[in-house]
Amino acid sequence: MKRILSKICLSGAALATAFSLSTAASAEELTIAHSTWVGYGPLYIAQEEGFFEEEGLDVDLVVMEDVKTRMPALAAGRIDVAVTTIDTVLGFYTEDHPLTYLFALDDSRGGDGIVANADIKTIEDLKGKNVAYTEGSVSQFFLSVLLKEAGMSLSDVNSMNMSAGDAGAAFVAKRVDAAVTWEPWLTRGQDTEHGHLLIDSSKAPGLITDIAVTTEETLEARRPEMEALYRAWAKAVAWQKANEEAADVIMAKGVGGWLDDPAVFADTRSGIAFYDADMNKTFMDPSNPDGIVGTIANAMTLGKESGMVTLDANPKSLLAADIVK
Known part of the structure; x- marks a missing residue:
């Protein structure tokens, strides 16, 4: 009887294990x-x-x-x-x-932003300037919202289509007036002699x-x-x-x-x-x-x-x- 009960218990345990594995696998x-x-x-x-x-x-x-x-x-x-x-x-x-x-x-609470030449103090000052950003990306959306709030649009700036990294590098090299980018290029941009952080995403939560x-x-x-x-x-x-x-x-x-x-x-x-x-x-x-x-x-x-x-x-x-x- 003990052997029979033992076999029943073992069989039940085996079935339970098999069922568990089958459920996980399925x-x-x-x-x-x-x-x-x-x-x-x-x-x-x-x-x-x-x-x-x-x-x-x-x-x-x-x-x-x-x-x-x-x-x-x-x-x-x-x-x-x-x-x-x-x-x-x-x-x-x-x-x-x-x-x-x-x-x-x-x-984003400061991880994205715009670095610009020192003489560009406001979003309005971007008018007519060479601004680098990635077209069709969140960088374009971020810039578009800021321009809209300033009564402007993308047509008011000279858009330069670049990846975020290339945009930041172009600004550091003085090839553009401003760049919409993220770290580490925000820090590198504002650390240049000619640049500063115009605005970052901490000013626009959500x-x-x-x-x-x-x-x-x-x-x-x-x-x-x-x-x-x-x-x-x-x-x-x-x-x-x-x-x-x-x-x-x-x-x-x-x-x-x-x-x-x-x-x-x-x-x-x-x-x-x-x-x-x-x-x-x-x-x-x-x-x-x-x-x-x-x-x-x-x-x-x-x-x-x-x-x-x-x-x-x-x-x-x-x-x-x-x-x-």
């Missing part, structure tokens, strides 16, 4: 694509500290540097979630593949914000997983705030590239703010005109003026309701 993978940026670091905390697993997720984090590769991959269903800036999403929205905003990841986005089709099919993804993100940001030094090591290793040194990662991180649960509740609230709906509306208006956006929709309709709770 869990559908959630693929998230991102570029090399400090703001995406908490995704790797969620992976390393087991927050994805706690939420029942099997997440594959993939680096796709070019947004022109990342967003079409999302539309084609080759990835499930992409992270990019709010304004960028609108340029890839189509009727065939409608997109929806899930939750905010990070906000304007340059990274967002998690998916297709409406994927959201409909996998909403519970999207809600779990947000919960894992919120846990990771809370952990980062409580363990900054250890978090920088994890995030630097995960994000990699030019940010693979924890010291460099920490220094770059000082120019952004991670969106925690409370910040997301406020920012993603459709009734908050100063939150994401305001940024979307601004991006839509400026995108239409530049011919980069054709979408005509209520910003609130682009939000995934109840993902942020």
Whole structure:
């Protein structure tokens, strides 16, 4: 009898183990694509500290540097979630593949800005000047908003299309009058004899914000997983705030590239703010005109003026309701 009971117990344990392995193996993978940026670091905390697993997720984090590769991959269903800036999403929205905003990841708080010649004291002083920035990027959006607030537009400056790094280098070499760029070029630009920091993103919170986005089709099919993804993100940001030094090591290793040194990662991180649960509740609230709906509306208006956006929709309709709770 003991042998029979023993065999039954062993068989039951084997079945339980087999069932557990089968369930884990059958869990559908959630693929998230991102570029090399400090703001995406908490995704790797969620992976390393087991927050994805706690939420029942099997997440594959993939680096796709070019947004022109990342967003079409999302539309084609080759990835499930992409992270990019709010304004960028609108340029890839189509009727065939409608997109929806899930939750905010990070906000530029001084990490982006404009360096300019010493005689350029205000945004208005940029009129007629050679200004370098990346066309179709968040740098163009940032500049466009500032010009709009000053009663101007991109047509009032002599636009020079360059990558952010090339724009910063061109300014340092005195080849342009101003550059819309980010670190380390903001510091290098203002450290020159001829330059200074005209303005940075700390003066415009919520304007340059990274967002998690998916297709409406994927959201409909996998909403519970999207809600779990947000919960894992919120846990990771809370952990980062409580363990900054250890978090920088994890995030630097995960994000990699030019940010693979924890010291460099920490220094770059000082120019952004991670969106925690409370910040997301406020920012993603459709009734908050100063939150994401305001940024979307601004991006839509400026995108239409530049011919980069054709979408005509209520910003609130682009939000995934109840993902942020």
